[in-house]
Amino acid sequence: MGRFWKLILIPFVVMICIGAFYLQRAIANxxxxxxxxxxxxxxxxxxxxxTIYGHPIDQTGAMKITKNDTIxxxxxxxxxxxxxxxxxxIIEDLIExxxxxxxxxxxxLNHFYEDEELLVSVEIESNxxxxxxxxxxxxxxxxxFRKDTKEVNSFSVNxxxxxxxxxxxxxxxxxxxxxxxxxxxxxxxxPTSDHPSNETRVYRLNIAGEKLISEERLLSFVGYDxxxxxxxxxxxxxxxxxxxxxxxxxxVREVNEEEVNKLIVVNLKTEEQxxxxxxxxxxxxxxxxxxxxxxxxxxxxxEGGLEITPYDLSKQAVQNTIEVKLPESTFTEPRSxxxxxxxxxxxxxxxxxxxIRIHEGNAYVLSGQNPDKTDVYLHVxxxxxxxxxxxxxxxxxxxxxxxxxxxxxIR
Amino acid sequence: MxxxxxxxxxxxxxxxxxYLVLIAxxxxxxxIGTIIVANDYMNRASRIMNEESLQTSAFIHNYGxxxxxxxxxxxxxxxxxxxxxAGLIFYTFFIWYRDWYGKNTFIYRLLxxxxxxxxxxxxxxxxxxLMVLGLIALQLVLLYIEELIVELIVPLEFIQFTSIPQIMxxxxxxxxxxxxxxxxxxxxIYGTGLIAVFTLFTAILLERSYRWKGVLMGAGYCIxxxxxxxxxxxxxxxxxxxxxxxxxxxxxxxxxxxIIIASSIWLSRFLLxxxxxx
Amino acid sequence: xxxVHNIIKKFGRKQVLKGVNFTAKKGEITCLIxxxxxxxxxxxxxxxxxTPINKGSIQIDGKAIKKDTFDRITFIPDAITVLPxxxxxxxxxxxxxxxxxxxxxxxxxxxxxxxxxPDEKIASLSKxxxxxxxxxxxxxxxxxxxxMDEPFSGIDMFSREQIANVFxxxxxxxxxxxxxxxxxxxxxxxxxxxxxxxxxxxxKQFNTEEMREVExxxxxxxxxxxxxx
Numbered sequence: 001m002g003r004f005w006k007l008i009l010i011p012f013v014v015m016i017c018i019g020a021f022y023l024q025r026a027i028a029n030x031x032x033x034x035x036x037x038x039x040x041x042x043x044x045x046x047x048x049x050x051t052i053y054g055h056p057i058d059q060t061g062a063m064k065i066t067k068n069d070t071i072x073x074x075x076x077x078x079x080x081x082x083x084x085x086x087x088x089x090i091i092e093d094l095i096e097x098x099x100x101x102x103x104x105x106x107x108x109l110n111h112f113y114e115d116e117e118l119l120v121s122v123e124i125e126s127n128x129x130x131x132x133x134x135x136x137x138x139x140x141x142x143x144x145f146r147k148d149t150k151e152v153n154s155f156s157v158n159x160x161x162x163x164x165x166x167x168x169x170x171x172x173x174x175x176x177x178x179x180x181x182x183x184x185x186x187x188x189x190x191p192t193s194d195h196p197s198n199e200t201r202v203y204r205l206n207i208a209g210e211k212l213i214s215e216e217r218l219l220s221f222v223g224y225d226x227x228x229x230x231x232x233x234x235x236x237x238x239x240x241x242x243x244x245x246x247x248x249x250x251x252v253r254e255v256n257e258e259e260v261n262k263l264i265v266v267n268l269k270t271e272e273q274x275x276x277x278x279x280x281x282x283x284x285x286x287x288x289x290x291x292x293x294x295x296x297x298x299x300x301x302x303e304g305g306l307e308i309t310p311y312d313l314s315k316q317a318v319q320n321t322i323e324v325k326l327p328e329s330t331f332t333e334p335r336s337x338x339x340x341x342x343x344x345x346x347x348x349x350x351x352x353x354x355x356i357r358i359h360e361g362n363a364y365v366l367s368g369q370n371p372d373k374t375d376v377y378l379h380v381x382x383x384x385x386x387x388x389x390x391x392x393x394x395x396x397x398x399x400x401x402x403x404x405x406x407x408x409x410i411r
Numbered sequence: 412m413x414x415x416x417x418x419x420x421x422x423x424x425x426x427x428x429x430y431l432v433l434i435a436x437x438x439x440x441x442x443i444g445t446i447i448v449a450n451d452y453m454n455r456a457s458r459i460m461n462e463e464s465l466q467t468s469a470f471i472h473n474y475g476x477x478x479x480x481x482x483x484x485x486x487x488x489x490x491x492x493x494x495x496x497a498g499l500i501f502y503t504f505f506i507w508y509r510d511w512y513g514k515n516t517f518i519y520r521l522l523x524x525x526x527x528x529x530x531x532x533x534x535x536x537x538x539x540x541l542m543v544l545g546l547i548a549l550q551l552v553l554l555y556i557e558e559l560i561v562e563l564i565v566p567l568e569f570i571q572f573t574s575i576p577q578i579m580x581x582x583x584x585x586x587x588x589x590x591x592x593x594x595x596x597x598x599x600i601y602g603t604g605l606i607a608v609f610t611l612f613t614a615i616l617l618e619r620s621y622r623w624k625g626v627l628m629g630a631g632y633c634i635x636x637x638x639x640x641x642x643x644x645x646x647x648x649x650x651x652x653x654x655x656x657x658x659x660x661x662x663x664x665x666x667x668x669x670i671i672i673a674s675s676i677w678l679s680r681f682l683l684x685x686x687x688x689x
Numbered sequence: 690x691x692x693v694h695n696i697i698k699k700f701g702r703k704q705v706l707k708g709v710n711f712t713a714k715k716g717e718i719t720c721l722i723x724x725x726x727x728x729x730x731x732x733x734x735x736x737x738x739x740t741p742i743n744k745g746s747i748q749i750d751g752k753a754i755k756k757d758t759f760d761r762i763t764f765i766p767d768a769i770t771v772l773p774x775x776x777x778x779x780x781x782x783x784x785x786x787x788x789x790x791x792x793x794x795x796x797x798x799x800x801x802x803x804x805x806x807p808d809e810k811i812a813s814l815s816k817x818x819x820x821x822x823x824x825x826x827x828x829x830x831x832x833x834x835x836x837m838d839e840p841f842s843g844i845d846m847f848s849r850e851q852i853a854n855v856f857x858x859x860x861x862x863x864x865x866x867x868x869x870x871x872x873x874x875x876x877x878x879x880x881x882x883x884x885x886x887x888x889x890x891x892x893k894q895f896n897t898e899e900m901r902e903v904e905x906x907x908x909x910x911x912x913x914x915x916x917x918x
Contacts (some may be wrong), residue, residue: 007420017548022594028576060581074580078596079658104654520770524787525759688740
């Protein structure tokens with residue numbers, strides 16, 4: 001023993017120190033607070049699909065809250081931690097159900113389409129030569145999984161005129177009558193009259209024939225040019241589902257401007273398009289398309305809560321606004337500190353954070369105060385009549401707890 | 412087995428004085444650094460709060476909290492760690508070459524012991540590995556001591572994280588490799604370290620067996636081994652095709668790591684028995 | 690019996706051993722003689738598997754060397770094989786730790802024979818005493834064969850005498866000894882077999898007693914004949 005004390009001591013010390021260190025971390029992470037819904041009224045079933053994303057105030061890393069669970073990124077095994085907490089639950093479900101199909105695929109919802117028969121994914125592939133800015137040889141790589149036969153067909157089609165584009169991004173995909181619609185946003189390096197600097201195109205593919213049937217420009221935007229405003233287009237939210245909408249809405253505004261100049265809606269079935277005729281301040285509000293009702297919903301925060309303006313896409317008509325009452329903010333005055341130099345000690349004001357998701361005809365409204373430790377409320381409102389189906393809160397004032405919200409998904 | 416343990420103990424004995432020096436440097440520099448960094452913060456805080464007549468919370472809002480992370484960003488903390496890492500990497504080579512050079516050619520004795528020569532290989536690897544882990548354990552204990560010192564100097568309202576697990580969760584730098592977030596990651600990361608030690612040892616033995624030609628063979632072996640080990644990640648990154656899920660890549664890496672360790676041991680055994688030259 | 694069969698050893702392009710053959714029996718003292726650089730040490734190293742050979746084979750009692758063989762054969766190189774910071778006692782302890790064939794009684798006997806102080810550090814020993822410790826550590830093993838590489842080189846006269854005395858004592862009897870030297874005078878009368886090396890080959894090998902009785906020549910006579918012709 002005497003001579004071997006180092007050989008015994010070192011492993012012993014190593015095991016004690018490292019063991020205790022990880023034990024303490026595991027215990028500490030296990031003691032992070034759990035958040036449970038305190039239902040004030042309505043049907044708790046509606047919470048099943050809700051996932052809230054945020055981050056703890058006194059800790060680093062992300063966290064998410066589901067109906068039954070509070071998950072901290074720091075307590076996860078590192079494979080899950082590396083995957084992060086941001087993968088959409090729908091994608092997580094797809095990976096669980098179709099592990100091989102989902103291999104190596106994008107984790108963006110707009111790359112997928114699913115119905116009772118099919119699961120379809122589309123990736124835009126391209127080559128990038130070294131020393132070259134632009135990408136070339138654009139292809140649409142399609143994979144189709146047939147649920148009845150469990151067969152996977154993959155094919156790819158070349159994008160016509162691909163020389164004209166230097167970048168193509170995918171906006172959405174959908175399947176209609178055996179045809180796959182791929183909607184893309186294409187950038188051109190040298191705009192011509194045939195190819196404006198930015199255009200939204202639809203590519204129609206026949207799934208059975210594995211080929212491109214037709215392609216068409218839906219919208220085009222003139223890019224940077226002295227005579228034209230520098231406009232950018234963005235696809236309106238609502239793609240939180242992989243069952244796509246019949247309508248696609250694109251808002252157009254000038255670069256670096258908040259205000260939306262126009263909102264163009266395209267009916268993907270008929271490929272007709274029209275402009276939503278509403279005042280600019282309504283158009284500039286956040287908006288979602290609901291696939292079930294073919295409604296467009298605009299909303300804005302008001303003193304009492306939230307004001308939602310529905311717009312019927314099939315009738316092209318605005319409907320009565322819906323008021324959602326939210327609990328009043330718990331602070332009255334913006335806080336600041338005394339000091340000689342007001343510039344240096346102005347403190348960030350707590351702000352109300354509202355996250356709204358539309359799902360199956362209901363609006364899910366999550367509201368809280370960031371970065372304050374105030375309670376977080378969830379209201380589920382039926383959009384057809386404004387009835388509150390659920391109202392509940394998370395106690396966000398726990399000792400050693402507290403979190404900021406930044407997102408919510410409805411599965 | 413008995414010879415292996417005796418040899419391991421012997422190798423630790425031989426390095427122990429230098430090891431104690433490394434420990435002493437780490438402890439001294441880090442503790443002095445803790446005191447200096449914490450005092451600097453407090454001096455700055457009281458000066459600024461006085462000059463701009465700020466309250467504590469305003470100062471914190473504008474200039475930030477204090478936490479051990481401030482210390483960890485400083486050379487006081489990082490320096491000794493880098494020094495120890497450099498020392499141990501140097502020792503990985505020295506542990507072999509010291510036996511060949513000098514007038515006491517100890518390698519004769521080691522190779523003539525009535526025990527498998529691979530035991531010498533394992534003993535040297537174990538010694539290095541234990542000393543690496545020993546330094547990590549020391550560093551962990553030091554963190555707790557440093558936190559205590561910080562709390563003596565800096566009032567609690569200025570401190571952002573007061574528990575080591577919180578600080579560890581907040582680490583977002585290269586220290587994640589040094590202090591992995593979970594025990595399994597600890598095993599994976601330090602297992603990779605062990606693969607590196609075995610690969611380097613094999614390269615050294617190639618050099619000791621074939622001299623100049625062996626330098627090239629050793630370098631080649633290191634390149635091939637790291638190429639194989641990194642191949643799953645490299646292939647994904649270079650092709651842009653992330654065919655494997657992260658979990659699968661980990662399993663593949665563990666398997667590749669085992670293959671590299673096994674081939675290093677096999678090659679080293681062959682070299683020690685058939686090719687080594689004193 | 691140690692059998693060296695046709696071994697070839699190259700260093701780079703240079704062939705140092707060009708097919709060396711000889712045997713050394715147990716109970717005999719075999720002496721490898723040759724000028725410096727002729728490859729005597731390389732042969733010793735090769736027997737102990739301390740350097741690879743390009744061709745040929747070496748067998749000890751009919752078997753290739755393996756780990757257990759090191760308990761039956763010992764090699765005393767011309768430099769000491771323990772660490773300078775060790776004391777003589779610690780060196781002996783080190784040997785005791787690993788070798789089953791370590792014989793404590795014999796070690797103590799050698800210690801008093803050489804008049805060494807066990808608490809002295811290796812680094813502080815004189816050249817002669819270092820050589821003695823080296824010899825002690827090798828000879829205190831109960832082995833069948835002892836290989837000695839230049840045990841007399843660079844050592845003072847009295848130490849040389851003392852070391853030479855070992856060969857006549859019971860410490861050596863019954864063992865097979867291979868010794869390399871270029872200073873034959875000290876031990877000429879002790880050796881049983883001589884192997885003369887030149888240019889990578891064995892140019893002559895003979896039994897000293899036979900040579901003396903049949904041809905009336907001493908080892909030195911034969912060496913003169915061979916190397917100066």
